[in-house]
Amino acid sequence: MAPVLDSKIPEGPLQEKWGNYKNGIKLVNPANKRKHTVLVVGTGLAGGSAASTLAELGYKVKSFCIQDSPRRAHSIAAQGGINAAKNYPNDGDTVWRLFYDTVKGGDYRSREANVHRLAEISNSIIDQCVAQGVPFAREYGGLLDNRSFGGAQVSRTFYARGQTGQQLLLGAYQSMSRQIGLGNIEMFSRQEMLDLVIVDGKARGIITRNLVTGEIERHAGDAVLLCTGGYGNVYYLSTNAKNSNVTAAWRCHKKGAAFANPCFTQIHPTCIPVSGDYQSKLTLMSESLRNDGRVWVPKKQGDTRKPKDIPEDERDYYLERRYPSFGNLVPRDVASRNAKISCDEGKGVGETKLAVFLDFAEAISRLGREAIEARYGNLFEMYERITGENPYETPMRIYPAVHYTMGGIWVDYELQSTVPGLFVLGEANFSDHGANRLGASALMQGLADGYFVIPYTLGNYLASNDLEKVSTDNESFATAETESMARIKKLLSIQGTKTVTEYHRELGRIMWDYVGMSRTAEGLQTAIKEIAALKEDFWKNVLVPGENSTFNKNLEFAGRVADFLELGELMARDALEREESCGGHFREEYQSPEGEAQRNDDLFTYVAAWAHTENGHQLVKEPLEYENVKLTTRSYK
Amino acid sequence: MADSMNIKLKVWRQAGPKAQGRFETYTVPEANPHMSFLELLDVLNEQLIKDHKEPVEFDHDCREGICGSCGVVVDGVAHGPQRRTACCQLHMRHYKDGDTIVVEPWRAEAFPIIKDLVVDRTAFDRIIAAGGYVSINAGAAQDANSLPIPKTAADLAMDFASCIGCGACVAACPNASASLFTAAKISHLAMLPQGAPERKLRVTAMVDQMAEEGFGDCSNHAECEAVCPKGISISAIAMMRREYVKAVMS
Ligand SMILES: Cc1cc2nc3c(=O)[nH]c(=O)nc-3n(C[C@H](O)[C@H](O)[C@H](O)COP(=O)(O)OP(=O)(O)OC[C@H]3O[C@@H](n4cnc5c(N)ncnc54)[C@H](O)[C@@H]3O)c2cc1C
Ligand code: FES
Numbered sequence: 086m087a088p089v090l091d092s093k094i095p096e097g098p099l100q101e102k103w104g105n106y107k108n109g110i111k112l113v114n115p116a117n118k119r120k121h122t123v124l125v126v127g128t129g130l131a132g133g134s135a136a137s138t139l140a141e142l143g144y145k146v147k148s149f150c151i152q153d154s155p156r157r158a159h160s161i162a163a164q165g166g167i168n169a170a171k172n173y174p175n176d177g178d179t180v181w182r183l184f185y186d187t188v189k190g191g192d193y194r195s196r197e198a199n200v201h202r203l204a205e206i207s208n209s210i211i212d213q214c215v216a217q218g219v220p221f222a223r224e225y226g227g228l229l230d231n232r233s234f235g236g237a238q239v240s241r242t243f244y245a246r247g248q249t250g251q252q253l254l255l256g257a258y259q260s261m262s263r264q265i266g267l268g269n270i271e272m273f274s275r276q277e278m279l280d281l282v283i284v285d286g287k288a289r290g291i292i293t294r295n296l297v298t299g300e301i302e303r304h305a306g307d308a309v310l311l312c313t314g315g316y317g318n319v320y321y322l323s324t325n326a327k328n329s330n331v332t333a334a335w336r337c338h339k340k341g342a343a344f345a346n347p348c349f350t351q352i353h354p355t356c357i358p359v360s361g362d363y364q365s366k367l368t369l370m371s372e373s374l375r376n377d378g379r380v381w382v383p384k385k386q387g388d389t390r391k392p393k394d395i396p397e398d399e400r401d402y403y404l405e406r407r408y409p410s411f412g413n414l415v416p417r418d419v420a421s422r423n424a425k426i427s428c429d430e431g432k433g434v435g436e437t438k439l440a441v442f443l444d445f446a447e448a449i450s451r452l453g454r455e456a457i458e459a460r461y462g463n464l465f466e467m468y469e470r471i472t473g474e475n476p477y478e479t480p481m482r483i484y485p486a487v488h489y490t491m492g493g494i495w496v497d498y499e500l501q502s503t504v505p506g507l508f509v510l511g512e513a514n515f516s517d518h519g520a521n522r523l524g525a526s527a528l529m530q531g532l533a534d535g536y537f538v539i540p541y542t543l544g545n546y547l548a549s550n551d552l553e554k555v556s557t558d559n560e561s562f563a564t565a566e567t568e569s570m571a572r573i574k575k576l577l578s579i580q581g582t583k584t585v586t587e588y589h590r591e592l593g594r595i596m597w598d599y600v601g602m603s604r605t606a607e608g609l610q611t612a613i614k615e616i617a618a619l620k621e622d623f624w625k626n627v628l629v630p631g632e633n634s635t636f637n638k639n640l641e642f643a644g645r646v647a648d649f650l651e652l653g654e655l656m657a658r659d660a661l662e663r664e665e666s667c668g669g670h671f672r673e674e675y676q677s678p679e680g681e682a683q684r685n686d687d688l689f690t691y692v693a694a695w696a697h698t699e700n701g702h703q704l705v706k707e708p709l710e711y712e713n714v715k716l717t718t719r720s721y722k
Numbered sequence: 723m724a725d726s727m728n729i730k731l732k733v734w735r736q737a738g739p740k741a742q743g744r745f746e747t748y749t750v751p752e753a754n755p756h757m758s759f760l761e762l763l764d765v766l767n768e769q770l771i772k773d774h775k776e777p778v779e780f781d782h783d784c785r786e787g788i789c790g791s792c793g794v795v796v797d798g799v800a801h802g803p804q805r806r807t808a809c810c811q812l813h814m815r816h817y818k819d820g821d822t823i824v825v826e827p828w829r830a831e832a833f834p835i836i837k838d839l840v841v842d843r844t845a846f847d848r849i850i851a852a853g854g855y856v857s858i859n860a861g862a863a864q865d866a867n868s869l870p871i872p873k874t875a876a877d878l879a880m881d882f883a884s885c886i887g888c889g890a891c892v893a894a895c896p897n898a899s900a901s902l903f904t905a906a907k908i909s910h911l912a913m914l915p916q917g918a919p920e921r922k923l924r925v926t927a928m929v930d931q932m933a934e935e936g937f938g939d940c941s942n943h944a945e946c947e948a949v950c951p952k953g954i955s956i957s958a959i960a961m962m963r964r965e966y967v968k969a970v971m972s
Contacts, residue, residue: 138860153781154847156887157789173867209861216863218856218916220880227870245880251788252883259855266851274844297836326783360756363765366785470807473756473815536860584771586764630771635738636779636837639771 087696088343088503090707094198095498099713100180103202106498107541111548118143121547122306124291126278126333128155130250130528131511132312133257134535140264142540147304148261149273149293151328151641156258159314159326160531163250164371166232166242167528169207174231178239180204185714186237187526190416191491191519192668192684193716194346194692196709198498199516203526206533211243213536217256221245234372234524242525247371247463253528257535276302277641278333279569281309281340281507282561288506289555292565294573296641299633301566303557307547308506310539311337312531315490315512317350319649319656320601321593323487324356324369330645331652334494334513342494342502343694343705345515347652348660349491351522351669352602354420356486357471358440367486368471370464372524375413375420377448377457378481380404382441386431392442392480403427407680411721418521418669418682419721421485425602428484435482444480485602489527491518491669492659495694495707499542500534503696505550508543510534515692520668573633576643581626585643588623592616592646592653600657605673609661613654620650655695655702662704665689679722686716727814729753730822731766733778736835743835745824755815759802760785760792762814763825780839785810787951790886793893794839795826800890800949808888808951828889830898832936843889845935846903853927854907856916869915879913882906884952891946891954897938902946904932905962906954912965922969929966 095106113121121144125136128150136148150158172178184204188195215221215229221243222230231240245252264270275296282290282303290305316331317323338344355370381402383395403423405412415423424441427433434440449457454477458465465476472482493515500508500516511531518526599612623646631637666675666682667689675683692707729750736743750766757765760782767777783791787808794809796802801809803816817823825839833841883906891902908925911917917924940959947956 134860141859152783152789152791153843154790154887156847157783157791159784159789161789162784162786171866209863211866212863213858213860215866215869216856216858216916218879218883218911218914220876220883220910220914221866222880223871223873223876225873227872227876228867246884248788248884251886252880255883259850260858260860262847262851263855263857265847266853272847274847326789327785328783361754363754363757363761365758365761365764368786470804470811471758471813473813540860584768586768628771630774631776636840638779639767639777 087698087703087705088341090343090495090503090694090705091497092196092707093497093499094196099197099201102198103205110541110545113544113548115143119145121145122147123308123310123543124304124306125149125310125312126291127158127312127314127511127513128258128261129158129160129312129314129511130254130257130531131513131535132310133158133254133261134532135310135312135510135539136270137257137260137264138536138540139543140269146264146270147273147306148270149276149278151275151277151296153274155261155272155274156255158254159329160254160528161251162326163528164247164369165234165373166244166249166525167210167253168234168241168525169211169243169529170204170241171208171211173229174240176239178241182239183207183241187517187523188519188714190521190523192521192719193519193686193690193711194349194667194709195517195519197711197713202538203517203530203533206537207529209537210529210532214253214256217260219245219252219256237523250528253532257532278313279336279644280565281337281504282565283340283504284555284559284561286505287550287552288504290557290562292562292569294569297636299635299637301570303562303566305555305557305562307552308508308543311494311507311509311513312511312535313513315493316649316652317487317490319592319653320487320596321589322359322364322367324353324367327366330648332645332648335648335652337494337502337504337507339697341504341697342507343696344492344655345495345692345694346492346659347656347695348600348663348670349520349668350487351417351489351491352421352485353488354417354424354485355443355483357468358435358482358484359437368467369486369488370468370481370483372417374443374461374464377460378413378443378445379447380413380424380441380443382427382432382434384432388432392444401427401432408721415721418671422602422671424485440482440484442480443483445476446480449477489522491515491520491522495692499545500538501542501546506546508539510539520670572644573640576627576629576640576647577633579625579627579629581628583626584628585639585646588619588627589642589646589649591619592650595619596653596656600653600660603671603673604660606661609657612657616650616654616657620654623647623650658702659693659695662693663689681720684718725755727753727755727817727819729762729817732822732824734826735778735838738837739834753814755813757814758785758810759796759812759814760810778839779837782810787811788886790888793828793888793890795828795893797824800828800893801951806951806953808886828893830892830937832898832900833889833892841889845937846887846889846900848935849900849904849928849931850907852931853920853924854911856911857920871914875913879910882910882913882954882958885954886952888951890949890951892937894945894949895938896943896945897941899940900932900935900937901940901959901962902950902954902956904928905958908965909958909961912961921965922972925962925965925969929962
């Protein structure tokens with residue numbers, strides 16, 4: 086049966102909803118908190134902040150992650166910064182503006198109430214992180230520095246060099262470590278959650294695999310917090326870390342949690358292009374480069390001349406040509422799509438022809454090499470380390486890459502999924518970014534969820550429900566464990582001819598070609614067919630080496646690829662169903678004569694939540710109501 | 723396509739923590755100068771799997787030098803020949819056709835081998851849990867700008883805070899000391915007013931934990947600084963010593 090979606094948006098005017106909510110909730114008596122065990126899966130910004138905060142409040146926390154240490158979660162790689170409405174620069178920022186920019190940036194496909202809460206909380210996050218010792222960039226006067234980021238006209242982004250994610254995560258990790266030392270958090274690293282255990286209709290436990298010994302473990306608790314990140318690796322190549330996956334979320338989905346807007350993915354325009362078949366991941370180059378770099382391709386197809394040998398009048402600065410007022414600074418989705426168009430026209434550059442130039446020659450001659458070095462020195466160095474080319478002398482080659490997934494497990498205002506007791510935080514939920522995420526807002530959301538939302542909403546759940554103790558001897562645990570074990574045995578027993586990576590790469594190709602930057606009904610139907618065939622072949626012909634009882638990365642990946650194959654199919658279906666273009670979702674059939682995205686607010690102002698039922702996937706819609714902002718069309722001409 | 727290279731790999735294989743280890747030699751005939759060192763291992767592993775042999779296990783995640791997961795000794799040097807570069811960012815263009823590369827795990831008593839090139843670095847987590855934090859509960863913080871911090875101090879704190887916890891410093895140290903790792907965290911927090919109230923407790927607890935984990939002492943070889951992918955300066959160790967003396971003398 087498909088679930089009914091109740092968003093539980095609190096009463097009252099937008100600005101008062103969060104306050105009203107907090108006033109109305111039930112609280113857990115301090116002496117009772119230690120009687121509750123909370124299972125927190127994931128130790129990125131969302132999971133790390135949630136685990137430490139709940140432990141500080143007195144709950145017993147068990148925390149899980151795949152890596153050998155909680156400090157290595159994928160959040161560590163975030164570069165650019167984190168937004169907050171502090172208005173320290175006095176340039177006109179307000180909570181309302183941050184809210185508005187985020188809703189507009191999301192192309193009007195997110196919930197007003199959630200986004201407003203996020204903007205309200207943003208300032209407390211910065212306070213918290215500074216108090217932990219996060220070394221944010223400062224000005225000479227000793228106060229915090231801000232920079233501007235895409236999609237905003239104010240400077241509201243706090244940053245720690247190009248390592249903001251690292252510093253924020255280490256802050257959360259250190260708070261966690263303190264609680265681990267105090268015995269309030271029990272840490273389980275190198276553990277992968279394989280299934281959710283539901284007892285009497287409520288999430289009461291998880292099944293994990295010890296990634297060192299292969300042992301299957303049962304963990305019981307009063308609630309499960311899923312903080313397992315995004316699913317960008319369904320494309321095989323992405324800017325995500327290699328261990329990022331959908332497995333935990335997908336297994337929860339199959340146990341009853343609806344999955345919302347799976348087709349909303351963000352493709353970042355400035356990444357280092359693919360260099361060959363062996364490519365294992367893609368590296369992001371900060372979007373700030375577009376402030377001074379000019380994007381171009383040769384006008385002639387298949388032009389193999391060196392960039393410096395191509396005269397000015399034989400170059401197409403296509404963004405400047407098509408978008409005279411925003412030029413190279415159009416938003417991520419527009420820049421990405423246009424790069425693809427140029428390459429599809431046969432004008433791509435480099436060995437693989439899947440790249441465009443990002444040229445600093447003009448900026449260097451105007452500002453001098455030193456100025457460019459001061460602004461981008463570390464990025465130029467990173468580029469050179471990876472490509473072996475010197476961007477001061479020859480243009481960079483860049484190409485879009487999958488970067489972030491806006492879709493995820495459906496949650497209500499309390500961050501609770503359609504399975505009672507299963508809460509979902511951070512990139513793993515669908516909550517705040519609509520069809521497109523603005524830069525520097527994922528870090529904000531992960532920490533908002535963990536430090537400042539979940540302590541209230543989880544408490545309300547625990548105080549309002551009579552949760553009898555469950556033992557891991559309960560039948561539901563046994564069944565879930567048997568299923569997980571059977572799957573592992575099956576994967577190891579096939580002993581076919583194709584490796585897990587080969588399947589993953591093939592899935593990635595299908596996803597990128599048909600469910601990538603630009604989509605058509607025909608292409609999506611092809612994708613659905615090809616993925617189904619690939620999935621069938623996988624379960625007949627995959628070759629997983631080794632055994633279960635030791636450290637076995639290929640076995641881990643095999644389970645994850647199996648889930649990606651199912652998710653990929655659903656993403657294509659969701660994209661097919663959404664007959665409009667919005668944010669990161671561009672359907673070629675729905676564009677203006679000038680090639681710009683055309684939303685269809687009359688028919689598609691809803692969240693597409695997919696329920697996993699006995700009869701396959703079923704679409705449930707949560708209508709989005711805009712009471713405070715007016716829906717407009719984005720234009721960058 | 724760029725010219726492919728024939729690379730020989732001599733890799734440490736060890737089935738489990740207690741198993742006897744040994745070097746095995748493999749050939750990757752189609753290495754490409756553009757691939758990263760870990761991608762070379764990927765290619766080797768695909769070959770091994772197809773031959774129904776067990777692939778070489780190694781830790782990795784971000785593959786962009788920030789998570790600290792990767793870490794192997796390449797031709798005797800932690801993270802390989804390129805300075806300030808984690809081995810996931812080392813590229814094959816630094817090698818030539820016919821080269822032999824020797825690959826080993828971090829070797830230290832406090833980092834037991836799990837399998838092949840994978841080691842257990844949880845000792846680092848326990849050092850942090852002993853005191854590498856500021857005790858501040860969520861919600862209790864004052865306004866972020868209420869405590870100005872001189873830019874020079876903040877920048878220096880950031881230099882120390884950029885440690886990725888990979889363990890190369892331990893692997894390179896003749897005494898297998900974790901001094902650079904421990905000192906980097908102590909120095910990061912010692913540079914900031916937020917770290918001040920707990921500074922004495924922190925330094926003693928972390929230094930004691932480091933010894934308890936079985937890491938050796940520092941005898942100023944500075945090998946750690948040379949291999950650190952983030953270029954963390956051994957001035958951190960001097961600062962840790964000063965902090966320690968201050969803490970025990972008062
Ligand atoms: C290169 C890059 C740069 C970015 N830069 C920015 C930026 O500047 N600003 C910004 O706001 N955002 C940025 N983002 C986005 C942002 O980093 C992420 O959205 C965010 O960090 C996700 O945090 P999270 O806590 O939800 O998940 P993650 O950090 O991905 O953590 C997931 C956790 O779940 C665990 N896990 C996963 N599956 C399982 C399982 N089955 N069992 C047990 N544990 C599991 C993992 O071990 C990990 O601990 C960037 C992203 C990338 C890729
Ligand atoms: S894999 Fe993350 S630092 Fe090398």
